[in-house]
Amino acid sequence: MVPEIDGERLLGRLEAFAYVGATPAGGVNRQAFSVEDRAARRLLAELAQERGFTVFQDGIANLFIRREGSDATLPPLLIGSHLDSQPTGGRFDGALGTLSAFEVLEALEDAEAETRMPIEVAAWANEEGSRFAPGVMGSMAFTGADISAWKSNVGSDGASLAKELEATICALPEATRRPIGIPISGYIELHIEQGPSLEKERLPIGVVTAVQGTRWLEVSIEGAAGHAGTTGLAYRKDPMVAAIAAIHRLQATIMPLDSSARLTVGRIAAQPGSINAIPQSVAFTVDIRHPRVERLDAIEAELRQACAAEAEAQHCTAMIRRSFDMPGAAFSPDMVKIVEAAARSLRLPHKRMISGAFHDALFLARVAPAAMIFVPCRDGLSHNEAEYVEPADAVAGARVLLQATIAAASPR
Amino acid sequence: MVPEIDGERLLGRLEAFAYVGATPAGGVNRQAFSVEDRAARRLLAELAQERGFTVFQDGIANLFIRREGSDATLPPLLIGSHLDSQPTGGRFDGALGTLSAFEVLEALEDAEAETRMPIEVAAWANEEGSRFAPGVMGSMAFTGADISAWKSNVGSDGASLAKELEATICALPEATRRPIGIPISGYIELHIEQGPSLEKERLPIGVVTAVQGTRWLEVSIEGAAGHAGTTGLAYRKDPMVAAIAAIHRLQATIMPLDSSARLTVGRIAAQPGSINAIPQSVAFTVDIRHPRVERLDAIEAELRQACAAEAEAQHCTAMIRRSFDMPGAAFSPDMVKIVEAAARSLRLPHKRMISGAFHDALFLARVAPAAMIFVPCRDGLSHNEAEYVEPADAVAGARVLLQATIAAASPR
Numbered sequence: 001m002v003p004e005i006d007g008e009r010l011l012g013r014l015e016a017f018a019y020v021g022a023t024p025a026g027g028v029n030r031q032a033f034s035v036e037d038r039a040a041r042r043l044l045a046e047l048a049q050e051r052g053f054t055v056f057q058d059g060i061a062n063l064f065i066r067r068e069g070s071d072a073t074l075p076p077l078l079i080g081s082h083l084d085s086q087p088t089g090g091r092f093d094g095a096l097g098t099l100s101a102f103e104v105l106e107a108l109e110d111a112e113a114e115t116r117m118p119i120e121v122a123a124w125a126n127e128e129g130s131r132f133a134p135g136v137m138g139s140m141a142f143t144g145a146d147i148s149a150w151k152s153n154v155g156s157d158g159a160s161l162a163k164e165l166e167a168t169i170c171a172l173p174e175a176t177r178r179p180i181g182i183p184i185s186g187y188i189e190l191h192i193e194q195g196p197s198l199e200k201e202r203l204p205i206g207v208v209t210a211v212q213g214t215r216w217l218e219v220s221i222e223g224a225a226g227h228a229g230t231t232g233l234a235y236r237k238d239p240m241v242a243a244i245a246a247i248h249r250l251q252a253t254i255m256p257l258d259s260s261a262r263l264t265v266g267r268i269a270a271q272p273g274s275i276n277a278i279p280q281s282v283a284f285t286v287d288i289r290h291p292r293v294e295r296l297d298a299i300e301a302e303l304r305q306a307c308a309a310e311a312e313a314q315h316c317t318a319m320i321r322r323s324f325d326m327p328g329a330a331f332s333p334d335m336v337k338i339v340e341a342a343a344r345s346l347r348l349p350h351k352r353m354i355s356g357a358f359h360d361a362l363f364l365a366r367v368a369p370a371a372m373i374f375v376p377c378r379d380g381l382s383h384n385e386a387e388y389v390e391p392a393d394a395v396a397g398a399r400v401l402l403q404a405t406i407a408a409a410s411p412r
Numbered sequence: 413m414v415p416e417i418d419g420e421r422l423l424g425r426l427e428a429f430a431y432v433g434a435t436p437a438g439g440v441n442r443q444a445f446s447v448e449d450r451a452a453r454r455l456l457a458e459l460a461q462e463r464g465f466t467v468f469q470d471g472i473a474n475l476f477i478r479r480e481g482s483d484a485t486l487p488p489l490l491i492g493s494h495l496d497s498q499p500t501g502g503r504f505d506g507a508l509g510t511l512s513a514f515e516v517l518e519a520l521e522d523a524e525a526e527t528r529m530p531i532e533v534a535a536w537a538n539e540e541g542s543r544f545a546p547g548v549m550g551s552m553a554f555t556g557a558d559i560s561a562w563k564s565n566v567g568s569d570g571a572s573l574a575k576e577l578e579a580t581i582c583a584l585p586e587a588t589r590r591p592i593g594i595p596i597s598g599y600i601e602l603h604i605e606q607g608p609s610l611e612k613e614r615l616p617i618g619v620v621t622a623v624q625g626t627r628w629l630e631v632s633i634e635g636a637a638g639h640a641g642t643t644g645l646a647y648r649k650d651p652m653v654a655a656i657a658a659i660h661r662l663q664a665t666i667m668p669l670d671s672s673a674r675l676t677v678g679r680i681a682a683q684p685g686s687i688n689a690i691p692q693s694v695a696f697t698v699d700i701r702h703p704r705v706e707r708l709d710a711i712e713a714e715l716r717q718a719c720a721a722e723a724e725a726q727h728c729t730a731m732i733r734r735s736f737d738m739p740g741a742a743f744s745p746d747m748v749k750i751v752e753a754a755a756r757s758l759r760l761p762h763k764r765m766i767s768g769a770f771h772d773a774l775f776l777a778r779v780a781p782a783a784m785i786f787v788p789c790r791d792g793l794s795h796n797e798a799e800y801v802e803p804a805d806a807v808a809g810a811r812v813l814l815q816a817t818i819a820a821a822s823p824r
Contacts (some may be wrong), residue, residue, distance in 0.1 A: 195642030206807045228699040229768025230607030240677045249661040264640035267685045275697040285687040287640040303786035356641025
């Protein structure tokens with residue numbers, strides 16, 4: 001019997017989990033380590049135990065559901081995503097990947113299909129980071145980050161991370177405890193795109209080849225406040241002129257020339273902000289993304305050069321601070337090919353693409369061959385209660401995950 | 413006997429008036445129609461009456477001190493400035509011009525000098541407008557503005573303009589009431605530059621040939637908020653890119669090409685202002701100045717064209733609102749020559765220049781030949797408690813005002 005995704009079952013599960021932490025506007029509020037997050041973990045663990053799978057959790061509350069393979073010497077292939085959400089999150093971000101992975105386990109079980117590797121569904125802890133920093137906490141810890149550094153962190157609601165983490169783990173006593181981080185054979189994650197491209201191109205499947213690295217720079221250009229009318233041309237030290245020229249130089253070059261690069265100025269302000277005064281200072285932020293760290297470095301260097309030169313031209317000074325830096329990753333070419341072959345074999349239209357947002361897979365890719373499958377979401381909306389995925393697309397994504405899992409877990 | 417400015421007397425008067433509304437930081441807080449403003453008006457009126465001059469005031473609280481001329485058929489030549497200040501203002505802005513004008517009257521009186529025209533010192537009411545809008549209220553009313561439109565205005569402190577104006581007029585019963593706006597022969601105003609150019613060029617005197625017109629535009633560019641990483645190039649509707657490109661186009665052309673033009677972007681903000689989100693909208697202000705209204709029109713047209721084109725290029729829309737428009741004025745060439753000749757005859761280094769700020773003279777120029785004399789202020793600082801004028805420069809300005817007044821009041 002060939003394993004097949006049971007679309008109705010999957011959609012029913014998505015519906016059931018959407019009730020856990022449901023918001024009046026149709027989204028979910030299931031922030032990490034909250035009672036709602038614990039309820040979702042319990043629901044999944046109970047479903048797993050009903051099917052006879054083993055349930056594990058580790059010291060950072062990552063949850064694993066294991067189905068054995070035929071070769072006990074092989075480390076497991078992991079598939080999954082996360083169950084926690086933004087405070088006004090959608091019902092698909094994380095849940096789709098986690099519940100589809102569980103559907104894959106059930107489909108294999110239904111078909112009594114054997115895989116060589118064990119397969120584990122992973123529900124990574126605190127991916128969103130909206131309640132407790134940092135985000136992607138579970139996958140970072142799993143791949144080697146030191147969790148003791150976070151233990152004293154306090155949540156956006158004033159709660160203690162250490163206490164809430166402990167309470168979350170204790171709330172699932174039926175899960176066998178194991179250490180954080182075990183050897184794995186690979187990782188595949190299905191996720192909604194959180195952007196508009198698949199929907200616009202009417203493609204049900206994105207084969208993700210890399211995750212953008214993200215770097216945040218905070219620029220401040222200091223000039224001299226002055227009267228807009230009485231300050232002659234020769235005496236103006238206008239930080240706005242410098243800021244505009246520097247940003248324009250970057251906007252006119254980086255993105256048009258390098259299609260993998262993203263450059264966003266999301267915040268800008270002038271002090272004192274008077275309509276008839278040359279500002280004393282102008283501050284703005286720059287978000288740059290690129291899968292390759294050398295390009296992030298090169299773009300940052302261009303930014304520093306542009307700011308310094310334009311500031312100097314206006315007799316101003318520029319200060320630049322790097323406030324966030326997360327390197328990206330290229331996924332394993334072999335694993336990407338497995339996903340691509342799965343989509344092709346199912347005759348599902350697809351394209352290779354880069355993920356602009358980071359995901360747990362970014363960290364897993366550092367310890368094992370990894371890849372991601374994207375499905376479209378309406379209007380590219382995510383981190384939003386209106387987040388929506390067409391049922392057919394959700395099922396298509398799960399079908400690709402099943403085929404890729406079978407291929408990856410039983411290498412020839 | 414040749415009339416001469418008594419420098420010591422003038423500097424003493426400046427010192428005395430600086431006590432009226434003195435602030436701990438060495439500036440003055442003498443906002444329009446306040447008890448401090450009334451005290452300064454009373455002090456000047458008393459000094460005038462001691463010297464036997466007639467004191468008038470009109471229904472908007474403009475204060476006039478009159479010295480008769482030999483030809484009773486001629487309308488008076490007006491000289492003066494204002495006595496009100498910003499809340500944290502300096503001791504020279506307005507006071508220097510008013511007290512120097514009074515010193516001119518006293519110098520003529522000391523020398524028993526006869527002029528053909530009567531000469532009146534004018535202390536224009538509410539030039540600053542910081543407590544009650546609009547500013548330049550007294551000179552606007554004097555030159556024909558309808559004061560009934562302002563009567564219901566409420567001050568920054570919640571006070572009623574109508575009540576405070578009435579109380580100010582009543583506080584000076586010794587001044588003869590007369591109608592707002594009488595025929596005048598001309599107007600000369602001494603003022604601090606409120607900019608850095610005279611100080612930097614080490615010139616004690618500026619011969620002001622025109623006052624910049626001022627126009628304020630408020631621009632809003634609307635795009636579509638989006639994730640900084642997941643929104644592909646083809647799907648971005650980034651209002652920041654449009655705003656930066658439009659502003660850059662203007663900054664790169666207007667001021668470098670037209671030395672009389674000033675273009676200042678003093679305020680800019682992005683909504684929602686998130687470091688990792690393409691903004692939904694970007695709003696900024698543009699202050700443009702030019703003595704000629706046709707050029708203001710042309711610059712505004714360029715701005716509108718640049719915003720519309722750059723917005724369209726980013727699939728955004730631009731909205732532009734004109735929030736303030738005050739046409740400039742070129743001063744009477746004859747009156748400018750009189751001021752210039754006065755500076756030359758006193759062997760005081762000087763240059764012709766345009767005033768970037770507006771002054772009462774801008775309005776007087778609409779009804780009679782007018783001109784202005786500028787003196788340098790330290791670091792170009794004004795509207796600031798640290799405002800400072802070198803005593804020698806203050807006296808030099810008053811000497812030019814005296815010579816110009818004599819020449820203008822006794823035409824050959």
